[in-house]
Each structure stands twice: as C-alpha cells, then as structure tokens.
Amino acid sequence: MVLVLHLCFNENSVLIPQDWFNKWVSYIGRCRPEQLNCQSPSIDDCGPGPVNFSRIMENGKLKSNLLLDVDVKAITEDLFNNLSRWYGIDGLSSDIPWRDIYKTDKNEYTFDLYPPSIKLVSRENYANFVLNCHSHKTIGFVKSCIRKKNNLENETEIHLWDAQDKDELTDDETVTLKECSLVGDKRIEYSVGSRTLSNGDSSSYSCLIKYPSSPFPRGVCGLSNLGNTCFMNSAIQCISNIAPLRKFVLSDEFRGSINATNRLGSHGEIAIAFAELIREMWSDKKRGLSCVPRDLKYKIGRYAPQFLGYTQHDAQELMNFLLDFLHEDLNRIKEKPYIEDKDADGRPDEEVANEAWSNFKRRNDSIIVDLFYGLLKSTVECPKCGYVSVTFDPFGSLSLPLEVKCLSVYVGPFDLYSLPVTPLCRARDIVQSLEHHKPITDHSKYVVTRKVGNEFDVILAESNENLYDEKIYVFRVTGVYHLKVLLLGKYTLESVPLLVSLEMTTNRISKQALCNAVKIELSKYNELYGEHFEKICQDDDLRFSFEDEIFPMEPEKIIKIEFLGDTQVKHDTIVRLPVKLQNCVDLFLTSEQLGIHDLWYCKICKDHQRAFKKFDLWKLPQVLVVQLKRYRNSYRVSKNDVFVEYPLDDFRLPYLKDSPTYELTAVSNHMGGLGGGHYTAFAKNGNSWYNFNDNFVDTLNTSPVSQSAYILVYCSKEVSSNGY
Known part of the structure; x- marks a missing residue:
C-alpha cells in the first residue's frame, strides 16, 4: 500500500x-x-x-x-x-x-520539526525579546529584527554569540538558521557596534574566564551534539588523533598550502574550518571540556547538502567526504593534466603499477594522499575466453566484508538449500543456482520471495536488488495464478507457507477440493506428512470466505502473499563466533564472480561476461582506515553485529614484503541500527585511551576492542614515532 x-x-x-x-x-x-x-x-x-x-x-x-x-x-x-x-x-x-x-x-x-524560538539578549543592558521564525530565515534577518527592536539604523553593526558556548556566530548574513544549527529553543547574545572588551569581544571574553585545571592532556576535548551529529563528532575525533595530519594543519605551512582555485574543492573553506576546530580542540583551555563544531558543519553542509539538517548519517560517508575535500583544498597540483589510461597488455606488474601511481600523483598530490592512499591490484578474468585484465587503482580506505555467507533458501515448504553467495546476490542468481541443483522438468517456474513481517513479497528476476542479507523463500508456480483473500477466524503460522494451484470452474470451492490440492502438493513429502494428513482432513469444515480473481502472470506483475496478524515463522538461534580482522582482509582479497547485473565487457569476446574479479594489496598507506561492512542497502536496512577481534599493536598484512607495522589509533563505534542509534569514538592520546561521547570525555577503562566497532584507524609505527 x-x-x-x-x-x-x-x-x-x-x-x-x-x-x-x-x-x-x-x-x-x-x-x-x-x-x-x-x-x-x-x-x-x-x-x-x-x-x-x-x-x-x-x-x-x-x-x-x-x-x-x-x-x-x-x-x-x-x-x-x-x-x-x-x-x-x-x-x-x-x-x-x-x-x-x-x-x-x-x-x-x-516545515520545521523544531521551529526556532530564539531569545535575544543584549550584552550591554540584558534587555531581551523572543524571536519566533522558521529555520530558513537568515542571520541577516535576525540582525534586522534586533535593529528594528532597538530603533537602530540599517547600517548598524551587530554581533551574535551562542549564549551557551560563548562562540561568536558567523558574520555571513546569507547563512540560514538551519545551517547554523539554530533550531528549537535557543538563547543568543548580541552586541551593538564594533567588538570591544566592554561589549563582549569573543577572545577578550574568553580570557576573563579562569579555566579549572584538568587531569586530561591536550586534545581530550568533546564535541557538542548539534542535533543528531554524533556521526560527525565520532569521525572528527578519529581524524583529530592522527598525529601527522594534526601537526600539519596546526603548522605555519598549512596556510600556504591552501589551493583556493581548485574547482573540485571548497576554495579552502572546509580545510580552514577544520584547522580552526582542531586548533581549538588541542588548546590548553579546552582540556576535558568541549567545542562546538558549528562552523565546520555549516561549511560541510554548504558543499554537501546531504549533510544539512539533523538527520543521522553514516560516519564513514562523512569521514570520506571530509578527507576528500581536505585533499582537494590542500592539493599541490594547481592544474590537473588530462591523462589517458593504458591497458597493461602483458607488461610486468611493477611497470604498470608504477605508471598508475605516477599518473595518479600527477593529478593528486597532498598530505592526504601522502598519508591515506595506497594501491590495489585488480585482476578480472573472462570465464569464456580466459582473457585477463589487470589494473591498479588508488584507494583511501578499505571496506571489509565480515564473513563468508551461505544464503538459506527455502524451496516451499520443506526443502532447505544453503547457497554460497557473493556480496552481490540478485534474484536471478538464486534462480540460476536452484535450476542447476534442482532442475524443473515441467512448465512451472521458480518465484523468489522474501519475508517482510507477515508478508511474502516477490522479487522479480530482472530486479537489481541485492538479496545478500535477506531471508529467501522460493515457490514453484505455474503460468496462471489465482488471487484469493482468505479471512480466517484463527490460525498459527509455524512454517513456510505452501503455494498450491487450483483449477477454478466456479466462484466456490469445497474444503475437499482444497485438501486434495494440498495433498497432491505434499505427496513428495509422504515420509513427513503421510500418516498425519488424513487426521488433518478430518477437522470440521474450514470457515473462510474469499473473492477470486484469475489473472495471467506477466513479468511486471508483483505477487504478495499476505499473512494477517503478528505470527512469525520460527527459526533456530544461530551461535555466532567472533571474526578476526585478518579473516576479513582475506575475504576481501578472495576471488568472486560478478553478479548477473554487474557484467564486465570483454574486449576479446566483444560481449559482457560474468567475469571473476580479485583484489590484491600492492601498496599500503601510512594511515590505514578500515570500515567494517556492518550495513547493507537491501530491501530493508540491517546490521551485522558480529564481534570482530582486531589487534591493538603490531598489525601487519602478510601480503607484501615491505608491509608497514601498524598500531591502532582510533575507533568509531556505532550502537543501534542504521538511520538511528548513536556514534562514539575511542582514541589514543599518548599512551592512554580515551572515550569520546559527544561533549563527554573520559579515560577508557576497558579495552578499545569493542563489539560496536565500525571504523578502525591504524597508523604505521614510523608515522606514530616521528610524526610524518
């Protein structure tokens, strides 16, 4: 519906x-x-x-x-x-x-979920009034209301501060209240005229405050939640504790490295906002306290509208976006040359890899590339002619699958098949695999369905939908279908439903006809049901009514078998063992066949093929960012909560002779489901680990190996020891 x-x-x-x-x-x-x-x-x-x-x-x-x-x-x-x-x-x-x-x-x-209701308070005489408006009003509108309330000239200078955090708001009068995270009940202080000590200069105001001594070192600073921004706070805390990057943005060299002409960047705006936030977070006065990342959030939302507002987002997406824009804002290449890709054509891997890395560096050269980027070897083999294509591609992070999976497919109602599947699993792939294991000799067809709540929805063979994480039920059906609505008084669904076909000559059907049809369908399961079936048929007459409609099955038709009520199919509990991070890397490097909708064009066959693809690590970065693929975008979003064991120190990938030795620097944790839940971060500062939960910070008294781990940041020991 x-x-x-x-x-x-x-x-x-x-x-x-x-x-x-x-x-x-x-x-x-x-x-x-x-x-x-x-x-x-x-x-x-x-x-x-x-x-x-x-x-x-x-x-x-x-x-x-x-x-x-x-x-x-x-x-x-x-x-x-x-x-x-x-x-x-x-x-x-x-x-x-x-x-x-x-x-x-x-x-x-x-409309505004939380309409702004702003209490505006004068720093001079504490006079105040409340401004109610919508969130698309601008800072300029707020200032005009202040001028009007105080009978001031239109040119009068107005400055605004967040009363809670004492941070001055932007002077850009085109910025909206939504972009400044000014929603709901807020208290804003304002001053009239130029910034002076008497009217509340931001830096002077701060220096009058005596900050209490803190047991925390510099950098142990929380970040205020601006409204479902824990995903951003977690990502920033992870990046903040990468020593060589932090040292660079705090150095004198940083300002001179801004590439303001790069059209792929933000003209330096995001890089400058990030550097200012890092500088504040690592100042003495913020030890054990918190900062407000409002300006950085505004700049990010300006160049990536998907991060505007207050909806929860994915921390990995935010981290990737931030690092990409930092790279472009700090790119040493002012004019990117056009470079045509060349095929390997049988050349040695070393030559092709060096060429690929050199071409990449001719267009991309920044501290982000220096620290975060490595090189992957991609091998694709045609299953028909055996042609092998080899390419080398730069990567800034690794997204690792968590476990090999066998998809449980119920072929209604009693046959259970366990099909090994790749992370790309479509309905057509399932049908092809079943037709191989269980061929159909008549004119019936397999129809793939998935159980959602109390319903079974058909997935068309032409669908591109990924069914990797679904509960799949397959029915054998004929070419003509009967739609029935059965209104039962009471029922209990204990197993997979049985789909039967009936020849309808009238709009009425007897219980005996229905039972006979079911008995025929169950005949191949006589061992299981034979002795009990007669007893089943001896019950009182079934009480149901139905409206019948016969329609031909067409490719674009969707069948829904709906079970009313809250009864669920019962499943056995599966005990899930921990997975080691090394196993995830091994799985990432395993060869897999592409799905039916992800075909590869073979230049020898002149056709698209379901090729076999394999990744190999060729060059590893100084800072290795690992995402654990806990989420998959399918019909409904689900999360894999398997516990991943990851090393804290001396982590090496045994695929390269000169592999760096890594130590864990930061962890982004996620609790709950995608689109909700909560993000936190663990980060190592000096020899101690700390827990960052929005504006709350504390020493981590447990192991940083967490079942909620989502992003892992490893730094090579060379980087950790000398900074860069």
Whole structure:
C-alpha cells in the first residue's frame, strides 16, 4: 500500500507518533473496503486506537532529538481531522503539535520539526525579546529584527554569540538558521557596534574566564551534539588523533598550502574550518571540556547538502567526504593534466603499477594522499575466453566484508538449500543456482520471495536488488495464478507457507477440493506428512470466505502473499563466533564472480561476461582506515553485529614484503541500527585511551576492542614515532 501525503503552502501539518501511523496503515491495508467506508470503526475491528501524543510530547513541547519518519510522521490537517473523528485523541488538544508549512527561497514547501524560538539578549543592558521564525530565515534577518527592536539604523553593526558556548556566530548574513544549527529553543547574545572588551569581544571574553585545571592532556576535548551529529563528532575525533595530519594543519605551512582555485574543492573553506576546530580542540583551555563544531558543519553542509539538517548519517560517508575535500583544498597540483589510461597488455606488474601511481600523483598530490592512499591490484578474468585484465587503482580506505555467507533458501515448504553467495546476490542468481541443483522438468517456474513481517513479497528476476542479507523463500508456480483473500477466524503460522494451484470452474470451492490440492502438493513429502494428513482432513469444515480473481502472470506483475496478524515463522538461534580482522582482509582479497547485473565487457569476446574479479594489496598507506561492512542497502536496512577481534599493536598484512607495522589509533563505534542509534569514538592520546561521547570525555577503562566497532584507524609505527 502506498500512501502519498501532499503538503500545501499556507496549510497546517500535524505531527503524530510514527508507530501509531504504522499501525493505522497496517490496519487499513488488511481491512475490507466496506470496513474502511464506515463512519465509526468499532473496537472489535482491532483498529489502531486513539491517537496518543504522550510518546512524542513532553510538557506541551515536542520531545528532543526526534526524527521525522522514524519517531514522528507529518500528516495534513484534513487527514488528522478524519483520524481524530474516527479513532479519537488520547490526551489534551493542547498537546497536538501543529506545524506551519512555508515556502523557501528555492520554491520548496517545507516545515520545521523544531521551529526556532530564539531569545535575544543584549550584552550591554540584558534587555531581551523572543524571536519566533522558521529555520530558513537568515542571520541577516535576525540582525534586522534586533535593529528594528532597538530603533537602530540599517547600517548598524551587530554581533551574535551562542549564549551557551560563548562562540561568536558567523558574520555571513546569507547563512540560514538551519545551517547554523539554530533550531528549537535557543538563547543568543548580541552586541551593538564594533567588538570591544566592554561589549563582549569573543577572545577578550574568553580570557576573563579562569579555566579549572584538568587531569586530561591536550586534545581530550568533546564535541557538542548539534542535533543528531554524533556521526560527525565520532569521525572528527578519529581524524583529530592522527598525529601527522594534526601537526600539519596546526603548522605555519598549512596556510600556504591552501589551493583556493581548485574547482573540485571548497576554495579552502572546509580545510580552514577544520584547522580552526582542531586548533581549538588541542588548546590548553579546552582540556576535558568541549567545542562546538558549528562552523565546520555549516561549511560541510554548504558543499554537501546531504549533510544539512539533523538527520543521522553514516560516519564513514562523512569521514570520506571530509578527507576528500581536505585533499582537494590542500592539493599541490594547481592544474590537473588530462591523462589517458593504458591497458597493461602483458607488461610486468611493477611497470604498470608504477605508471598508475605516477599518473595518479600527477593529478593528486597532498598530505592526504601522502598519508591515506595506497594501491590495489585488480585482476578480472573472462570465464569464456580466459582473457585477463589487470589494473591498479588508488584507494583511501578499505571496506571489509565480515564473513563468508551461505544464503538459506527455502524451496516451499520443506526443502532447505544453503547457497554460497557473493556480496552481490540478485534474484536471478538464486534462480540460476536452484535450476542447476534442482532442475524443473515441467512448465512451472521458480518465484523468489522474501519475508517482510507477515508478508511474502516477490522479487522479480530482472530486479537489481541485492538479496545478500535477506531471508529467501522460493515457490514453484505455474503460468496462471489465482488471487484469493482468505479471512480466517484463527490460525498459527509455524512454517513456510505452501503455494498450491487450483483449477477454478466456479466462484466456490469445497474444503475437499482444497485438501486434495494440498495433498497432491505434499505427496513428495509422504515420509513427513503421510500418516498425519488424513487426521488433518478430518477437522470440521474450514470457515473462510474469499473473492477470486484469475489473472495471467506477466513479468511486471508483483505477487504478495499476505499473512494477517503478528505470527512469525520460527527459526533456530544461530551461535555466532567472533571474526578476526585478518579473516576479513582475506575475504576481501578472495576471488568472486560478478553478479548477473554487474557484467564486465570483454574486449576479446566483444560481449559482457560474468567475469571473476580479485583484489590484491600492492601498496599500503601510512594511515590505514578500515570500515567494517556492518550495513547493507537491501530491501530493508540491517546490521551485522558480529564481534570482530582486531589487534591493538603490531598489525601487519602478510601480503607484501615491505608491509608497514601498524598500531591502532582510533575507533568509531556505532550502537543501534542504521538511520538511528548513536556514534562514539575511542582514541589514543599518548599512551592512554580515551572515550569520546559527544561533549563527554573520559579515560577508557576497558579495552578499545569493542563489539560496536565500525571504523578502525591504524597508523604505521614510523608515522606514530616521528610524526610524518
């Protein structure tokens, strides 16, 4: 069921609990049409019940750190009026969170989950007033409101400070409140005129504060959460503790290395904002305290709009983006030459690798490349003619699979096959493998489905969807299908459903006909069910009604077998053993055959082939960033929580004679599911490990080897000992 909600300008939107909305959608999806048309659904209809706002509201306000479409759902005013009339409201009408829909400068309709309510306080006389507006208003708008409130000339200079963190806000009047993370209830101090000691100069104001002595060394500094920015804080803490990079951005050489003309960078803006944040984090006055990464977040959002706002993101994506922009902002190459790639054509690997690295360095030369980049050898072999293509590609991080996987495929309802799969596994791959192991002699076909909740959804053979992490059920079906809606009084689903085909001559079917069809389908399982089947058929008549529709099976058709209720298929618990990091590297370097939708063009065969591809490590970087592939983008996002054992010291990859010896420097941890959860970081400072949890910092009293580890940062001992 697809429900489209259109938000219109000058209308109101209402926020309701997402879990209630999900129950309602599930309810209307399984009701008959005559039930949905009723004016007042009864309690016996098992509807979602009254709309209860207590899960999202507290003291008349929306609870903090809620996510749209995860915790709350925005619906139109008309829809809310109908829902409240049908099901009622549990609580006071004052608890209903209304939101105004407005039009942005980009002609987009939107609303604020947490509308800015800014208390503006004068530093001179403490006079204050509250400004309520939407988050797309600019810093210039705020300053104009201050001038108007104080009867000041339009040219009067205004300066703004975050009252909590004492950080001055940007002077760029085109920056929006959303970009400055000024949402919800905020307190902003302002001064009129030029910066002086009397009106609150930022640096002078700071020097008047006596900072308490701290037991922490420099660099042990937290980062304030600006609203679901723990992913960014975790990534920054990892990068901050890479000694050679930190020393470079804090050196006099840094400013002279800015490449402001590189169109692929940010004209130095991100690099400068990053350096200023690192300088503050590693200052004496911030030991054991915290900084606000607002300016860096604003600059990142300016050049990567996906990081604007307050939605949780992936820490690895943020880290990759930040390092890429630091590279381009610090690229020593001012004009990138055009370089044509050449085939290996049987030349020695050493020659081809040196050529690839030299060509890469002619376009990319920065401290990021010096520290983070290595070289991978990629070998692709055609399965038809045996032609081998060898290329060498630079890499800035390694994304490692966690385990070899065998996909459990149930061929309904009792045959279980364990199929070894690659990380790229499509429905067609599964069908081809099954046809090899269990050929079909008649005109039936295999239909691949996946179980989602209480439903079985068909995945078409033409789909590009990756099924690597799915529970797969395969049915043998004929060329004509019968759609039935069975409304049962009570049932229990204990195993995989059995799909049967019936020849329909009328719109009625007897229990005996149904049982006979099931018995025929079960005939090959006589050992299991033969002696019990007669008893099954001796029950009282089945009580069900159905509407029947016969339709031809077409490639674009989607079949859904839906089971109403909350009954789940029972599965045995699998004991999962720890995985060693070295095993993950071995798996990454294992040859695999490309999927049916990832074909490789063979220049000898002049055709696309399912080639075999293998990676080999050729050149390793001084700083090795490893991502543990815990998440996969499939029909639904899932997480692999397997415990990975990784070494703290003396980590070497035995594939190269001159492999660096690494020691662990930092770990980015993630708890919870993708799109939510929480990120923290562990980092080594001196000889001690510290825990960074947003603005909270503390000595790490446990091992930095964590089951929540997501990103590992290793530095070579050469880099760790002499800096660079």
